[in-house]
Amino acid sequence: MELNVFEKLKRNPPLILGISFACLILIGALLLTLPLASANGKSVGFVNALxxxxxxxxxxxLVVANTKETWSFFGKLVILFCIQVGGLGTMTLLCLIYLFLKRRIGLSERIILKEQLNTHTLTGIVRLIRALCLFTLVIEGMGAILLSLRLIPSYGLKLGIGYSIFHSISAFCNAGFDLFGNSLVSFQSDPYVNLIIMALIMVGGLGFQVYIDIYEEKSFKKLSLHSKMVIETSLALVFFGGLAILLLEGANPATLGNKSFLDKTLxxxxxxVTARTAGYNSIAIEDMxxxxxxxxxxxxxxxxxxxxTAGGLKTSTFMVILLTVLASIRGQEDVVWHKRKIGQGTIRxxxxxxxxxxxxxxxxxxxxVVFEDGKNSFDLFYEAVSAFATVGLTxxxxxxxxxxSKLVISLTMFLGRVGPTTVALGLGRKSKKQRIHYAEGNIYIG
Structure with a gap:
């Protein structure tokens, strides 16, 4: 007996995740199309809203118009709602609604949540959601309080609090939306604001499983292989990335050339840090x-x-590929990290x-390139990478x-947020056991 559409969807969690994000995008687009969402009272049009x-x-x-000037208070609330739900995950919101209504979260919902959170077990999944939301609330709240100490004196009580909350959520969720009108260029020499935003970005970009591991183990040596790889790779990328930008950009008068050494370093x-899918910038990206x-x-x-909350290839994926390449060059059979062998399934x-x-x-x-004839190809390539990795730099x-092109970028952002993971999860599912084994053939590589 054939399964109906609903039953088929329940058995395909990655597909449900994709549909849920598509629904969130559509709802947000419809709300942003309303004249109420626009600062001038006129609809921005469906494509721009989408x-x-x-x-x-x-x-x-990535934005088609200045967020501060284009959207009304209602429009900014819609954007903030989409950022928060998109950062936490659509199924996390559904779980919270179930808990609020005191409804039982069934097995199918737990499986979808497991897929979204990238965990390996269903055990304690609801408890994990509660911890995730509490952790998010605490970190975003702390970020908002710290930012308000600087923004309230500059913008007044009402705007200062609003700006602090908005940018704390945007930074933690690695969204990169700003209400200053020029990202963080106005604060490029302000270490207080910069360090808070950087901390929020890095905390949001490490992954909730890492923090649960840290909370439970209390020691770096006892952390899981995944957590060690994520922390070490993230720190290495930030350090070498910052050093490379300082050395290659330090003499450019359009960006860092006229700054003090401390400002250049900051x-x-x-x-x-922000290139790791956050999207804020304190210098003009086009002048780099x-x-x-x-x-x-x-x-x-x-x-x-x-x-x-971050996008991109992911640090662990990058490190596994790098370790595999190095092991192959050295003629080693096993790929090893911290005296632990990485499985062939993970490598594949x-x-x-x-x-x-x-x-x-x-x-x-x-x-x-096809749709934007005449524009610089590197700029378009930069835009494509930024959209795929959900960064927001342009x-x-x-x-x-x-x-x-706007529709292409919209689709790329969607696929960058849910596509690669969804496809990989679908491909990674266990299929029926292969009954026929063929003789091995030789293919020359390189």
Whole structure:
């Protein structure tokens, strides 16, 4: 007897996750289309609303118009709602609604939550959701309080509190939306604001499983292999990324050239952190040198960590691929990290993810080149990587994109948020046992 559509969906959690994000984007787009959402009382049009909703829901930060000037208070609330739900995950919101209504969370919902949170067990999944939401509330609350100490004196009590809450949520969720009108350029030499935003970005980008592991183990040595890999890789990328930007961009008068050494260092490391899918910028991205811009592309493509609010290839995936390549060069059979062997299934999935991500970036770039004839190809490539990795940095071309390109970028942001993981999970499912085994053939590589 054939399963109905609903039953088929229940048996395909990755597909449900994709549909739930699509619904969030559509709802946000419809609300942002309303004249009430616009600062001038006129609808921005469905395509612009869809683009903005996609960017907020997929915690990207690319915008077709200045957020501060374009949207009304209602519109900004819609954007903030999409950021928060998109950062935590749509199924997390559903779970919270179930808990609020005191409804039982069934097995199918628990399986979907497991897929979304990237956990390996259903045990304690509801307790994990509660801890996740409490952790998010505490971190965002602390960020808002700390930011308000600086923003209230500058913008007054009402705006200062509102700006603090908005930017704390946006930074923690790695969204990159701002209400200052120029991202963090106005605060480029302010270590207080920069360090708070950087801390929120890094905490949001490590992944909730890492913090649960830290809370339970209390010692780095006892952490899981995944947590160790995420922490060490993240710190290494921030350090070497910041150092590379400082060295390659330090003499550029359009960005860092006229700054003091301390300001250069702060701004370089801020860009290194924010390139890990956050999307804030304290310098003009379009004025950066090609060398430093390629460093940014590299950092954007890798992104944050699995199970976090960040996008991209993911730090653990990147590290598994790097370790595999190094092991192959050295002629080693096993891929080892911290005296632990990495399984062949994990390695295979890492390369599948890498292929999907590269293909998506190249296809997006190709379509943008087709639709944006005359625009700089590197700028379009930068935009494609930023959209895929849900970063939100741009070389100042987003607002001038055609309708077709806006739709392409919207789709890329959606796929970047849920697509690679969804596809990988689908491919990683156990299929029926292969009954026929064929003779091995030789293929020459390289």
């Amino acid at each position: 683009f903005t909703s996609s960017s907020a829901s997929c915690v990207t930060g 701004m370089s490391f801020f860009q290194s 040198t090609p060398k430093a811009s390629m460093v940014m592309v590299f950092l954007m493509f890798i992104g944050g960590s699995s199970g976090s 999935m890492a390369f599948v993810m890498f292929f999907i991500c590269v293909f998506l970036v190249l296809m997006t770039t190709f379509l943008l 070389r100042n071309i987003t607002s001038g994109l055609s309708t077709a």
